Amino acid sequence: MTFLVLIVISLVVGAAVAYAGSHYPTPVVGPNPAEGAAEHIEAEMERHPWLLRLVRSRLDPTTATGLALTLALGLAILGGLLVGAVAYLVRSSETLVDADNSVGRWGVDHASAWSTDALQLVTEVGGASFVIGALVLVAAFEYRRVPNKWMPVFLVTVVAGEIVLVNTIKALLDRVRPEFNEIAATLGPSFPSGHSGLAAAFYAAAALVLARQRSHETRARLAGAAVAIAVAVACSRVLLGVHWMSDVIAGVAFGWAWFGICAIAFGGRFLILGAPVEQAAEIADERGVDPQGQTS
Numbered sequence: 001m002t003f004l005v006l007i008v009i010s011l012v013v014g015a016a017v018a019y020a021g022s023h024y025p026t027p028v029v030g031p032n033p034a035e036g037a038a039e040h041i042e043a044e045m046e047r048h049p050w051l052l053r054l055v056r057s058r059l060d061p062t063t064a065t066g067l068a069l070t071l072a073l074g075l076a077i078l079g080g081l082l083v084g085a086v087a088y089l090v091r092s093s094e095t096l097v098d099a100d101n102s103v104g105r106w107g108v109d110h111a112s113a114w115s116t117d118a119l120q121l122v123t124e125v126g127g128a129s130f131v132i133g134a135l136v137l138v139a140a141f142e143y144r145r146v147p148n149k150w151m152p153v154f155l156v157t158v159v160a161g162e163i164v165l166v167n168t169i170k171a172l173l174d175r176v177r178p179e180f181n182e183i184a185a186t187l188g189p190s191f192p193s194g195h196s197g198l199a200a201a202f203y204a205a206a207a208l209v210l211a212r213q214r215s216h217e218t219r220a221r222l223a224g225a226a227v228a229i230a231v232a233v234a235c236s237r238v239l240l241g242v243h244w245m246s247d248v249i250a251g252v253a254f255g256w257a258w259f260g261i262c263a264i265a266f267g268g269r270f271l272i273l274g275a276p277v278e279q280a281a282e283i284a285d286e287r288g289v290d291p292q293g294q295t296s
Helices: 002-023 033-047 049-059 061-092 094-109 113-124 128-145 150-173 182-186 194-210 216-239 245-270 275-286
Strands: none
Touching: 002 113, 002 216, 061 245, 094 216, 094 245, 113 216, 128 150, 128 194, 150 194, 150 245, 194 216, 194 245, 216 245
16 A cells, blocks of 8 residues: 555656656747747847847856856755755644654555565665666766766766765754654664655756757656656655655755756756757857847
8 A cells, every 4th residue: 555655646746747847848849949949039139138148148157157156055045944944843843743643654554565565675766875876877878878077977976965965964953763663763863864865866867967968858757757766765765664754855855956056066067058048149149139239
């Protein structure tokens, strides 16, 4: 019963993400989608010269780096506030504590031998040993498919940073594990969930790397798969009785926030970002549109 619930939840969430990614925004149709998008943006630039100035400033390496660092800081603050808010609520909100206990107790009451074994297999997908092995495989495959020296560094930073940061937070907060599973007492502090955070961060990073030079539909499916895996791992930790529900919520949120920071910091080094915008700027230059809106 518990394993079936995990499958349903993870597949529904993953499918929703894949559907949203494939339909919003609607991809530009035609023989060359990037060119079509570029022409549309270029037309807007001609109508709004300030847009051309903005695009040119964002394409400047130093300005882009500064913008990325600013966004990264914002994500770090947002992620920290979210984790902090959940940490505060688990100590002060009886409603959240009751929800944690109710969900954990339901998992234990509906567990069976086969479902526990299946959940254990799922939870290992978010373990450090499995993730490190998967990282090596993804890095090797992708380096051969689309070589870039920064791509492996990005993956290592996502994984190593998440492990170090989550374990540091765990040591500082030192939340007690649930008592539903006697193994939990041997696993150290509970908040946030390390498996959930690592699964959220790594599989999102792997999806981003694998999505390079792929079709719009493939990128959407990869995003859906990454989310489904993270949700499945998070659910398995709760249903196995080794984490509270609030632990895995905070873990997934932190993992995705850390992935976002790393993606912003490294993305421009191994991804072709904003190609239609760059093409539009080039088209505007060719047609003689200057930042003041004058056409030569």
